[in-house]
Amino acid sequence: MNDAQLTAEETARINELVGHYELNLDSFERLLDAMRAVVIDHADLQKLYHSARWRVKAPSHLRRKLERKLHQANASGRAFTITTENLFEEINDLAGMRLLHLHSTQFPEINSRLLSLLDENFYSVIEGPIARIWDDEYEAYYRSIGVETAKNPRMYTSVHYVVQPNTRTKRTIEIQVRTLAEELWGEVDHTVNYPVESPRRACREQIKVLARLTSSCSRLVDSIFLAHRGDE
Numbered sequence: 001m002n003d004a005q006l007t008a009e010e011t012a013r014i015n016e017l018v019g020h021y022e023l024n025l026d027s028f029e030r031l032l033d034a035m036r037a038v039v040i041d042h043a044d045l046q047k048l049y050h051s052a053r054w055r056v057k058a059p060s061h062l063r064r065k066l067e068r069k070l071h072q073a074n075a076s077g078r079a080f081t082i083t084t085e086n087l088f089e090e091i092n093d094l095a096g097m098r099l100l101h102l103h104s105t106q107f108p109e110i111n112s113r114l115l116s117l118l119d120e121n122f123y124s125v126i127e128g129p130i131a132r133i134w135d136d137e138y139e140a141y142y143r144s145i146g147v148e149t150a151k152n153p154r155m156y157t158s159v160h161y162v163v164q165p166n167t168r169t170k171r172t173i174e175i176q177v178r179t180l181a182e183e184l185w186g187e188v189d190h191t192v193n194y195p196v197e198s199p200r201r202a203c204r205e206q207i208k209v210l211a212r213l214t215s216s217c218s219r220l221v222d223s224i225f226l227a228h229r230g231d232e
Helices: 008-023 025-040 059-076 104-120 136-144 180-192 201-228
Strands: 051-056 095-101 123-133 148-151 158-165 173-179
Touching: 008 025, 008 059, 025 051, 025 095, 025 104, 025 158, 025 173, 095 104, 095 180, 104 123, 104 158, 104 173, 104 201, 123 136, 136 148, 136 201, 173 180, 180 201
Parallel strands: 095 173, 123 148
Antiparallel strands: 051 095, 123 158, 158 173
């Protein structure tokens, strides 16, 4: 949805929300810095993941997300209820962190250590871990280790957490945990097909093929490490 599709009142409302975020951007940068010290820099957790990424959402990306939400609200006949008072609660990925690991059997230990570190440092997990997946076999795997799952029709795969520090001003940060193979698919999809779907059918179909190849790659990597450990 672009500005031409917004009324003057809607444009002013989006501008107000984005402006409010820009005024508070430094607080999210501090939140992310503190979270990096707790999670990414922790020696025990570093042994478990391969690499990490982090970012504070660009105001232009927030604008597009709010425009999409406003459009969806209009299309469904619902009120658009996001205000400057609840923006930081309604949009919980303004600060984000991603932990990347090699194979899926690393996840239980990563999850256990991550939750322990968050608890030790007075962070509340207000959502998650939730495995957003499309592959039935991996859905069964995550359920078998006690992780809630949610089907994702876009063929996206990642485990999500939303956490909040014990501070007077409410801010949240989203943490994602996924394999390197899943990261490859995510980067390709986000470059050409998200949040706006590619107009080229060939690209959309190839991204679906890539998702299936990614799932196969993850299985192969899992098998390699199982064999390496002598588990099969």
